[in-house]
Amino acid sequence: MIVSVRQLSYQYPHGTKPAVNQASFDIAKSETVMLTGSSGSGKSTVAYLLSGVIPHLHRGGKLSGEIEFGSAEARSVGFVTQNPENQLFGYRVEDAIVFGLENMGLHAQEIGVRLNRVLNLFGIQNMRERAVDSLSGGQRQTVCIASVLAMEPDLLILDEPVSSLDPAGKELVSDVLRQLKSQGQTILLIDQNLDWPAGAVDRVIGMEEGGIVFDGAVDDFLRNEEMSARLGVTVPQAVELFHELRSKQEVSWFANVEEAAETLGAMNIAFSVPPHTFEASSPNEDAPSIRIEALVKKYEDFQALAGVDTRFLPGRITAVLGQNGSGKTTMVRHLIRLIEPTSGTIYLDGESIAGKSTAEMARRVAYVFQHPDHMLFEDTVWKETTFSARTMELPWSEDHISALLDAHGLLEFKDAFPNSLSMGRKHILTILSVLSANPDILILDEPTLGMDREMKNLLAKLMKGLASEGKTVIVISHEMAFVADTASEVIVMKGGRILLQGTTQEAFREEALLREAKIELPQITRIANRLGVPGILTIPDFVRLCRFEAKPSGNEVTADEV
Structure with missing residues (x-):
């Protein structure tokens, strides 16, 4: 066991109620756990407590309960916060990455090895000489994750690590998470979006008003429509589509684009295809502001x-x-x-x-x-x-x-x-x-x-x-x-x-x-495209246009006929 949390509570100095309230959970070695919940549910506060930011940097407040680490020590907890600019020190990218390594007192040769490893891992060798203040928000976030990962923590805490990343960056971080998991890295991922990391996560812990209200497998959480809605969690659109269609028709479970396209493609679904009534954008159609x-x-x-x-x-x-x-x-x-x-x-x-x-x-x-x-x-x-x-x-x-x-x-x-x-x-x-x-x-x-x-x-x-x-x-x-x-x-x-x-x-x-x-x-557009119905942008559009019928009629097509 990497960390065991028992009856953990914390109230900020000026808070009117506990931000974390009687929370208990365990994280096992090599496990990737997602801590989720609505905004203000206490997720980031848990990260501050596990990393020691509270009470060592943020002093005061009311703290009770126990946090017990197994073989890990306090210094072996790496924490990437929501705002990367608060964690980047140094003029150039490579300066920011080696900052923590230098403070650990590592030899120059070891620092060089770790620097090159994370630069290659994230594909940012071409940025090593760039000034940090010239980077985009997403690039800064990538560098911040690399700088913490270079210190090789026993427990890696990532607080919304892809919030500023493009789709390619999200996929890269997902791949890195899977690679780290295969190497035995223990990860606590904090996010309100289960869309991008679903395939890399073992377990979901759900928080509400500072307490733990769900602790179980990812698949169980995705199937629990009431819980994900209650906690305000964004789930993959394929999962949203499943729950919408299930309320109208018996549908086999699917949780991603491939499964959705295969399942729905095997069913006799007709789509009312709307005429292409949209107008092409033109710089002259209105006076631009x-x-x-x-x-x-x-x-x-x-x-x-x-x-x-x-x-x-x-x-x-x-x-x-x-x-x-x-x-x-x-x-x-x-x-x-x-x-x-x-x-x-x-x-x-x-x-x-x-x-x-x-x-x-x-x-x-x-x-x-x-x-x-x-x-x-x-x-x-x-x-x-x-x-x-x-x-x-x-x-x-x-x-x-x-x-x-x-x-x-x-x-x-x-x-x-x-x-x-x-x-x-x-x-x-x-x-x-x-x-x-x-x-x-x-x-x-x-x-x-x-x-x-x-x-x-x-x-x-x-x-x-x-x-x-x-x-x-x-x-x-x-x-x-x-x-x-x-x-x-x-x-x-x-x-x-x-x-x-x-x-x-x-x-x-x-x-x-x-x-x-x-x-x-x-995802919904990609699912529709695979079914041969391009141009669908939202789940309500998909549900409105699709019909479970034996034969298409009028201005309708089936997925098999396209």
Whole structure:
């Protein structure tokens, strides 16, 4: 046994109730365990307690219960937090990776061996000389995982390790997890998303309000629709589809794309095929709120943008997709003048923004950072929500702010210290804060980071509401199911250039281009494609269009006939 936890409880110094409450569980050697639950359920606090961050770094609070390690010692627990920027020390990538090794007092030769091992493992040898501050969020997260793994901990704790990674990065981390497991590494994975790691996990521990409410095999958890919904866990879309179809028809169990396609393909399913009524996106169909022409951004050691031409329309949600380092964040940060372009022009309502300050732009364009800690300035949630409006001396009402907080599950935390919130709640808070200033354009960089299923649904509703009011919404995301549900159009980037721009349905039909950009379609779209029915973006669409019938009629086809 690596670690045994008994009746563990902890309440933060300013907390009103325990963050962890009478939690008990064991983790065996070589086991990969996923600790899951809704945002604020106590998952990250458990990680802080196991790693010694509490009580050795975060002092105070009320702690009780026992944590007993087997052969592992405190120093052999490696912990990768949700925010990689808090864990990267050193100018270059290789400096950041060897920082912990040097502090362990290892010989230079051993440090070199471990450095090269993790660089090769993650495929980042080409980044070893790059400055850390020039990396994308996903690249920083990869380097952070590599730096902790290089120390070869007995227990490796990963707190949402792929939240900022592209599909290729998620697959890489999944492969690394499997490889580490085969080598006997013990892993505690903390995440609200069981989509990407399901095949690498042995066991699921579910938390609710600080307590343990589920402890069992992954398959048992996936089959338990009530439990996954109760805990706000995102499960694979194939599993969601199974539960939806099972309520209408007897269906054999499936949990991934391959199993779903095989099972449904063997059944006599008819699909009502909708006519292709979507219109191709055109720069001239509306007056764009933002237009970008020949945008170039060069840094000392690489070119981030290589002549970008595009536009963003009012009343639309546009998703910007691409690998980590493809230029997504660099492009949108130009829109609020957080970055000065090397060349090119950006127009806001037909007027060049050259010469405008970031403060001037912020009155029209709101930008929500990938990591919410960069945007928290006040000592209460209430003050934080009104921060943008107060700073810009804009009118706001207490009734409006109360309604906003209540609608997004934050009213009960209005007097809480913002940094004490969970990552998902921090993200919601920063979005509400910028919305208090009523911007015309909202830019969201990886907004679903740390969010449970309910929070994602609230965010999707909020984004759609803003678009219906005529506002321009721009979202950077690697979560393709969320993109399919919310975005009216997408921009696909690769190597600092735009590879594809069109409606979401148009873009998701360009499988070859998406593969080139290393973008993976949502599971539901891949299942539908395998059944010969392209263009389905969401589970409700799939369920609405499919019929379990003996023979197709009218405008219907069966999977076997395509």
